[in-house]
Amino acid sequence: HKKEYVYLCCYDDNNWIPVCWSIPRKKQALFTKVGVNVLYLPAYYENGAIIPAGNAFILKENGELKCFSQKANKRETFATFYSKTPYRLHTALQAAGTIGTRFSVCNNKDLSDSLNVYTIEKLPFYEDSFKIPTNKKYRYLVCNFQNTPTFQDSYSIAEIKIFGENQQQLKGKLTGTKGISDNKLENVVDGDRVSFYQPNKSEKHQYIVFDFGKPCKIEKVEFYPRSDDNRIVTGELYELFYWDKKWISLGQQYGKENRLTFHSIPQNALFYIHNHTRGKEHRPFTYEKGKQVWW
Known part of the structure; x- marks a missing residue:
């Protein structure tokens, strides 16, 4: 190639990005102090575009190059x-922050007859669900996060979906702990897996109450922790x-x-x-x- 410089690129969230440069000598270019176990692409830069100057490769710890060229037919x-x-650390921490959340059902307005039906005990991978195997009907579903752990951020949850008979999603009035800033309570039912609800931890009670208006048969509950939705x-x-x-x-x-x-x-x-x-x-x-x- 007639270009004076050749670049070594890494990949960001959407494209190859130059991270260092060299002046090629015939068919070779020397790059020093290069990180190992990293994906690279040698490339030229022309008219705002990255043009490959060779195969993409991974530089292994022993100095070998694992090149990506599909000449083989395997x-x-x-x-x-x-x-x-990848499942990033901060996403895992946000999911782990929901461990200890308790779901209960009841019929009394003061929640005095609450019956615990599920507790989140393991890290949910973007989404999880549970079923309520009973024919009894309940007016309220309560999501209580009073005793959840605190990591980097306060408790947060993106969505809660409740299904009744014949997979019909139940709707109802939403009450509970006030949300912080734009992370309001209504976000748990807005159908968006990226927006999330983050409660004000200074309030005494930490919970969400779904009021269906009348007793309903609840068959399944889905919950989505805050995440990057990837x-x-x-x-x-x-x-x-x-x-x-x-x-x-x-x-x-x-x-x-x-x-x-x-x-x-x-x-x-x-x-x-x-x-x-x-x-x-x-x-x-x-x-x-x-x-x-x-x-």
Whole structure:
């Protein structure tokens, strides 16, 4: 290439970004003090665009380069994907902050007859649910977070969905602890998995009450902790790409059971998943021994 400089790029949330440069000598370019176990792409920069100057590669700890070039024809029989970005630490902490939340049902307005039906005891991965196996009807569902732990942030939850007979979602009046700023109580029923409710911890009682107006049969409750909403979601449209000097599509697919399953895709390839329904974030990954490994 006639360009004077060649760059070494890393990948951010959406694109290759130059992080250092070198002046090429014939067909070689020297980069010093380079971090290991990192994904790189040598590239030129022309008219605002990144032009590959070689294969993308991972620099291993022993100094070897694992290059991504799809000249070989080996294929994965099938591969299953659960997310389009890694499960970040702050997302895990936000989910862990809901552990200890107690759900109860009752019919008295003063909540004196509350019956505990579920307690969050394990970290929910973006979403979880529970069923209430009884034919008895209840007017109120109470979500009590009085005794939840405190990590970096105060308690927060994105959505709570309540279903009655025939999978019909129940609606009702919402009361409880006042929310902080824009993170208001109504956010738990706005249908948006990114907006969230964060209660004012200075209030004595920490709870949400759903009043259905009359006793109803409650069959299932779904809850979504605050998150970046980057898991695979049932019913949303995704596209899988692999890298071979550019991103090449392997087809589109709707999420099913919060996962994607693709058949006959390249082995030892670099992939990323794009959500066409909503959201912009994604990260490149490899597929190793049945798992997504992020770079």
